[in-house]
Amino acid sequence: MGLGSDMYRQQILDHYKNPRNYGQLEDPTFTHIGENPMCGDEIRMDVELENDEETIERVAFSGDGCAISQAAASMLSTELRGKTLEELQAMDRDDIIDMLGVDISPMRVKCAVLAEKVAQDGAAIYQGDLDVEKTTTED
Amino acid sequence: MSQRNLEPLDVASIREEFPILQREFDGQQVVYLDNAATTQTPDPVVDAMSDYYRESNANIHRGIHHLSQEASRLYEEAHDRVAEFIGADGREEVIFTKNTTEGENLVAYAWGLNELGPGDRVVLTEMEHHASLVTWQQIAKQTGADIEYIRVDADGRLDMDHARDLIDDDTAIVSAVHVSNTLGTVNPVSELTDLAHEHDALSFIDGAQAVPNRPVDVAAIDADFYAFSGHKMAGPTGIGVLYGKQDLLEEMEPYLYGGGMIRKVTFEDSTWGDLPWKFEPGTPQIAEAVGLDAAIDWLEEIGMDRIESHEQELARYAYEQLAAEGDVEIYGPEPGPERGGLVSFNLEGVHAHDLTSILNDHTIAVRAGDHCTQPLHDKLGVAASTRASFYVYNTREEIDKLVAALDDARQLFA
Ligand SMILES: Cc1ncc(COP(=O)(O)O)c(C=O)c1O
Numbered sequence: 278m279g280l281g282s283d284m285y286r287q288q289i290l291d292h293y294k295n296p297r298n299y300g301q302l303e304d305p306t307f308t309h310i311g312e313n314p315m316c317g318d319e320i321r322m323d324v325e326l327e328n329d330e331e332t333i334e335r336v337a338f339s340g341d342g343c344a345i346s347q348a349a350a351s352m353l354s355t356e357l358r359g360k361t362l363e364e365l366q367a368m369d370r371d372d373i374i375d376m377l378g379v380d381i382s383p384m385r386v387k388c389a390v391l392a393e394k395v396a397q398d399g400a401a402i403y404q405g406d407l408d409v410e411k412t413t414t415e416d
Numbered sequence: 417m418s419q420r421n422l423e424p425l426d427v428a429s430i431r432e433e434f435p436i437l438q439r440e441f442d443g444q445q446v447v448y449l450d451n452a453a454t455t456q457t458p459d460p461v462v463d464a465m466s467d468y469y470r471e472s473n474a475n476i477h478r479g480i481h482h483l484s485q486e487a488s489r490l491y492e493e494a495h496d497r498v499a500e501f502i503g504a505d506g507r508e509e510v511i512f513t514k515n516t517t518e519g520e521n522l523v524a525y526a527w528g529l530n531e532l533g534p535g536d537r538v539v540l541t542e543m544e545h546h547a548s549l550v551t552w553q554q555i556a557k558q559t560g561a562d563i564e565y566i567r568v569d570a571d572g573r574l575d576m577d578h579a580r581d582l583i584d585d586d587t588a589i590v591s592a593v594h595v596s597n598t599l600g601t602v603n604p605v606s607e608l609t610d611l612a613h614e615h616d617a618l619s620f621i622d623g624a625q626a627v628p629n630r631p632v633d634v635a636a637i638d639a640d641f642y643a644f645s646g647h648k649m650a651g652p653t654g655i656g657v658l659y660g661k662q663d664l665l666e667e668m669e670p671y672l673y674g675g676g677m678i679r680k681v682t683f684e685d686s687t688w689g690d691l692p693w694k695f696e697p698g699t700p701q702i703a704e705a706v707g708l709d710a711a712i713d714w715l716e717e718i719g720m721d722r723i724e725s726h727e728q729e730l731a732r733y734a735y736e737q738l739a740a741e742g743d744v745e746i747y748g749p750e751p752g753p754e755r756g757g758l759v760s761f762n763l764e765g766v767h768a769h770d771l772t773s774i775l776n777d778h779t780i781a782v783r784a785g786d787h788c789t790q791p792l793h794d795k796l797g798v799a800a801s802t803r804a805s806f807y808v809y810n811t812r813e814e815i816d817k818l819v820a821a822l823d824d825a826r827q828l829f830a
Contacts, residue, residue: 317799
């Protein structure tokens with residue numbers, strides 16, 4: 278039988294072991310944190326916007342957790358560059374699963390979408406559409 | 417007391433009664449090591465329930481017709497069977513609930529809400545399951561009572577000196593888990609109960625992980641309340657047991673109301689029926705009671721002493737095999753009589769959820785997470801752990817498969 282899960286393809290493991298944009302931004306336009314209490318995954322997303330206050334210039338993430346949540350955050354951090362906040366809000370779980378390029382078992386979807394939800398909630402708070410302290414993917 | 421029978425189990429023939437253990441996913445036979453969450457159900461138990469529906473089904477409670485009389489008898493006798501199994505005085509002391517959690521809630525509401533107040537102390541352990549921890553936390557908030565937690569020491573055992581400090585004359589109840597579902601620790605529950613009684617406090621023992629796999633005698637423990645679940649002891653889901661001492665149950669008000677639990681009802685008021693029915697309003701889980709009765713027959717036929725030693729042996733084997741790996745951290749006490757049949761661990765460098773997904777690729781069923789003991793995991797300094805838990809039908813070969821599959825995780829995450 279093959280080596281390990283279909284879920285743990287090279288790309289995911291690569292992002293997990295060598296996360297892109299890991300760390301915190303010096304001067305983020307907004308910052309938000311979230312967690313998946315079931316797994317203990319925790320992620321902080323820092324986003325810096327261009328002068329148009331609409332286009333994402335830079336993203337950084339930090340935190341720890343399982344390979345799926347961390348790889349998804351790493352991939353998302355590169356994916357979001359140049360996107361608008363509107364495009365960010367339009368993303369859904371299928372986009373994340375496409376981005377990861379593997380089937381995510383139902384119980385692990387919460388891990389996969391954590392970074393996306395944190396970025397979206399962060400943007401919504403920044404735009405005054407939401408008021409939460411912390412995002413969770415429990416519900 | 418009769419001689420303890422410790423003859424090894426005939427696991428091969430036991431497994432024949434569990435068709436589910438033959439199931440395959442992607443051509444690999446299931447290795448079921450998630451028994452602390454729920455155990456599998458042997459054919460005789462499934463048959464007892466389907467026979468009930470095929471032959472005896474009716475509502476209980478004062479039915480005059482044959483079928484109702486038969487269903488009532490089966491339901492009531494299941495209480496007697498449980499009473500005998502755990503050493504209770506009789507059916508009056510055996511309340512059927514949905515599960516352990518409901519047993520905790522029943523006592524917390526029916527007793528706690530009425531009896532607790534500011535200045536009273538509820539003593540729990542740091543290894544309580546959320547079933548008891550969350551329940552007492554909320555009742556304490558509502559009543560103004562304080563909660564204190566008996567410390568867990570570095571070996572995963574209760575610090576009994578701390579217990580002696582905490583349990584004082586202000587203590588109203590001590591609620592402790594008999595066998596920890598995370599650490600596997602077998603706690604000195606009669607000693608805790610004695611401590612509670614020395615200070616006129618009650619004791620509630622959560623036996624969800626004890627009754628399935630060792631002889632339990634509530635009278636010997638002298639517990640005031642003792643709760644467990646059918647689905648963790650080869651029985652069905654949907655039924656649990658709350659044992660309570662008769663004099664306490666007599667004094668307690670019901671916490672659910674309705675039909676079947678009353679003596680006399682007028683437009684103005686109602687009086688309560690006899691124990692245990694006073695705490696079992698509405699149409700209860702009759703088929704499940706029949707299933708639980710059959711599960712107890714099935715377990716006793718094998719022998720609880722033998723089941724206990726089988727589990728202890730598997731836990732020892734798993735502990736030793738995992739410990740020998742070098743990159744595995746195991747939680748809880750060393751193998752022996754003070755450890756039940758489960759092992760929670762982490763593989764260095766691999767998150768418990770990733771490990772569990774990889775084990776699932778080998779059709780090995782284990783559990784990852786905090787096992788409903790989040791504060792305990794905080795204390796252990798880990799967000800999650802992987803738990804392998806064993807039952808009568810598990811074998812050393814299955815543990816070997818688990819240990820071998822760790823290599824996959826190592827290679828992927830190296
Ligand atoms: C120690 C302990 N207490 C309570 C429970 C809750 O059992 P149930 O979910 O059947 O109410 C469990 C099982 O999950 C347990 O292991």
